[in-house]
């Protein structure tokens with residue numbers, strides 16, 4: 317069976333919903349026809365001109381990249397810089413470029429989980445969970461329809477909390493209504509006050525699924541007019557947010573840990589603050605520029621915080637409470653291409669998937 321670019325995008329968007337990206341981001345299909353059939357896919361950290369050329373050589377008509385090649389609106393396309401040249405090359409060769417960026421940074425099995433796995437961390441959790449991305453739906457259903465409505469809500473993605481599915485709260489009570497002369501009530505008669513024993517259903521859902529869950533509710537509910545309340549919650553969503561913290565199986569001496577880190581992440585250089593003299597057990601990580609999470613790493617009790625793009629003055633903020641490491645932006649996220657390949661292979665076992673061999677790091681070390 318031939319898959320389209322849209323099939324690929326739809327799947328990746330279930331893994332990392334686009335609504336979880338930062339406001340400045342541009343995680344989406346950047347070039348290409350969503351209806352085109354996928355030949356094979358090249359997974360990469362950056363989609364540069366060299367990577368497009370690599371895709372052409374390999375016969376791949378889709379590039380899945382972590383970093384979007386286009387961030388801002390392009391007002392002309394003349395090839396005056398590398399961004400425009402990359403886009404032109406992709407369009408000329410009918411190559412779709414899909415970027416899955418900060419949305420993949422923010423999910424539990426995303427960029428930071430890959431780093432945690434490389435370092436060997438367990439008991440991982442999101443370092444700074446996002447708020448205001450969960451909603452609560454309350455609705456009222458005649459008893460005999462309650463199970464059908466509940467399973468429709470679950471099928472649409474409601475009722476998941478961490479490793480638990482099918483979560484809801486059910487209570488019974490009495491619903492009251494008076495149908496107008498023009499109404500077509502499922503239960504009761506027109507223009508007569510009616511009382512109906514009903515089940516009150518309460519479920520949590522990710523806010524981005526609101527439309528889908530409400531459509532499922534309306535479809536499964538027997539009433540002409542479905543009564544429901546939808547609330548945005550302040551709760552953190554433990555499954556979504558920035559950075560990750562986890563534990564090493566055994567505490568390690570600081571220098572041994574840094575050498576382990578260097579090997580595991582294939583680093584040439586680690587820039588780090590002074591050693592604290594304490595063993596390393598709890599490790600916080602954030603691929604890319606993550607120093608904004610320093611206080612979250614401290615509050616989590618991390619012994620070391622590994623990220624990239626740290627400025628001189630920001631190193632001072634370690635305050636000897638933990639070690640802060642800059643391992644380089646490229647180095648911190650390069651294994652994201654492996655993650656992309658793994659994710660795609662789980663759902664598209666018959667599509668040929670390649671890892672880019674182009675070193676797109678603009679920084680070299682002497």
Ligand SMILES: [Zn+2]
Pocket residue numbers: 382417418421427603604649
């Ligand atoms: Zn990232």
Ligand SMILES: [Zn+2]
Pocket residue numbers: 383603604605645649
């Ligand atoms: Zn990045």
